[in-house]
Amino acid sequence: MTPTLFILNGPNLNLLGTREPEIYGTTTLAEIEAACVEKAREHGLAVDFRQTNHEGVLVEWLHEAHAAGAKAVIINAAAYTHTSVALLDAAKAITPPVIEVHLSDPQTREDFRHLSYIGQAARQCFKGKGLASYCEAIEAAARL
Numbered sequence: 001m002t003p004t005l006f007i008l009n010g011p012n013l014n015l016l017g018t019r020e021p022e023i024y025g026t027t028t029l030a031e032i033e034a035a036c037v038e039k040a041r042e043h044g045l046a047v048d049f050r051q052t053n054h055e056g057v058l059v060e061w062l063h064e065a066h067a068a069g070a071k072a073v074i075i076n077a078a079a080y081t082h083t084s085v086a087l088l089d090a091a092k093a094i095t096p097p098v099i100e101v102h103l104s105d106p107q108t109r110e111d112f113r114h115l116s117y118i119g120q121a122a123r124q125c126f127k128g129k130g131l132a133s134y135c136e137a138i139e140a141a142a143r144l
Helices: 029-042 055-068 078-082 085-093 131-143
Strands: 004-009 046-051 072-076 098-102 124-127
Touching (some): 004 131, 055 072, 072 085, 072 131, 098 131, 124 131
Parallel strands (some): 004 046, 004 072, 072 098
16 A cells, blocks of 8 residues: 555645745646655655645544554645644644645744744644745655
């Protein structure tokens, strides 16, 4: 059975490509997904790639990754990164390692983006490199 990475994406990431391209670039979420599948395949991994605008759904997907025995969870919680104790608690409660990812670098943006709840449970964080942030996270997950 091929080990699986859950790659979870939070609110508004479905609008990538047109949403604030000066911050997030012009790469679409579908393009990110295709690149992630290819990068994971290079490491003998499968990908379960998902996006939702709903916090509770992300919590449920973290639980599902645990139940499915995922190799790791890569999560771009987007705005929920800075607000969701529920995601922090879910990330702490599961056994697959959690890796945080961001297209931009939240530390160089508005003050409210400097706090990462999910980061308090994540093993690593890859940020500020656009699509490359996801690729680096996959490489880190493959080494686990």
